[in-house]
Amino acid sequence: HARQGQLWIAARKGQAPEIEILSVDDGPGIRDLSQAMRDGFSTAGSPGTGLGAVQRLATDFDVHSEVGKGTVILARLRTAAARTGAFKWGVVALPAPGETVCGDSWGVAFDGHRAAMLVADGLGHGEHAAEASMAAVDLFAKQPFAGLKEALEEAHIILRMSRGAAVTRAQLDAETNSLLAAGAGNVAMRIVSGVFNRSVLAQNGTVGVQMRRVEETRMDWPAHALVVCHSDGLQSRWPPQAITALIGRDPTLAAAVLVRDYGRGRDDVTVLVMRRDD
Known part of the structure; x- marks a missing residue:
């Protein structure tokens, strides 16, 4: 078929x-x-x-x-449903062709009406890239709702022993309909609802190598919007119409469609999608 x-x-x-x-x-x-x-x-x-x-x-x-x-x-x-509070999420993470380990890593955490998410893209491919990105995830797992500025500055110190990574972190609030994000490097984030489509601007730099002063971005998060965070294994100019038909569906479908249709095909790729649980 x-x-x-x-x-x-x-x-x-x-x-x-x-x-x-x-x-x-x-x-x-x-x-x-x-x-x-x-x-x-x-x-x-x-x-x-x-x-x-x-x-x-x-x-x-x-x-x-x-x-x-x-x-x-x-x-x-x-065997049992994971506790995700007011949210549904899905992710696709694939290694670069010829690699057995994905150099990207990701993390999610939930606390009632709040959610936290991270995507990290280790420089290059393979095991050393994965070590760098996992170091960022390990720090995220310890304090997923820590202040974003302080968390990225701490990650910058810890990742100096690695080859470094592009990292974006975000915190979502389903009660205030808001999103707070910060990052360094080419991990992109976009809010997509069909009528509200907005990108979160990422700063240049590499966590653990060279990073500017961290700046946080606060944005509205409409009730039915998807939050998409992805590494540069996905083309940056994918059209929001590619997934608007999937709003309200399992977010994993949106992640898979984006990787299928807009994945570069020569790099690690990770797409993490989150929405409210209806």
């Missing part, structure tokens, strides 16, 4: 372990998704139980298909 099809599989440990599987393709798309989900329907002479069986077996299931553009299918198996 697909062209250029791939399976992206992630296993996550912790208090709520899970396995997440994404099927991503550039195929013809599915013209009638509701019909395709019914057992017994097939366009290839098969029993026609594939999608329905996956949906029944999965804890979480979602699918997005565009005729002429392709299909993304998400299936997640988990």
Whole structure:
């Protein structure tokens, strides 16, 4: 059914372990998704139980298909729901071609109506890049809601023993409808709602190598908007229309569509997407 099809599989440990599987393709798309989900329907002479069986077996299931553009299918198996407060989130992180370790790292944390997120892009590729980006994540995990300016300045000191990383951190508040962000380097952040599309400007520099005085940016966060944070493995000029149809869906679908359609294909790529939980 697909062209250029791939399976992206992630296993996550912790208090709520899970396995997440994404099927991503550039195929013809599915013209009638509701019909395709019914057992017994097939366009290839098969029993026609594939999608329905996956949906029944999965804890979480979602699918997005565009005729002429392709299909993304998400299936997640988990033992218990993770505590995410007022938020839903999803991420796709893939290593550069030929690498077995992704040089990007990411983190999320939740506290009631507040959420914190980070994406770090270690310079270069491979294990040394991953060591630099994970050092930023380890610091984030200790104090995810620390002051952004102080947190980045501390990361700048800690990452001096590494090759350095581009880092963006943000804190989201679902009650005040606001976002506070700060970073150094080419990790981009954008708020997308279809009518409100705004980029958070990143400062030049590399955490652990050379960094200017940290400046925080506060922005409005409309009720239905997605917050997208990504490394430079994704093209910076992707159109917001690419994911506006996915607002309100599992955020992992939006991350996967962006990587499929706008990934550079020669670098590590990480796309982290967050929204309010309806």
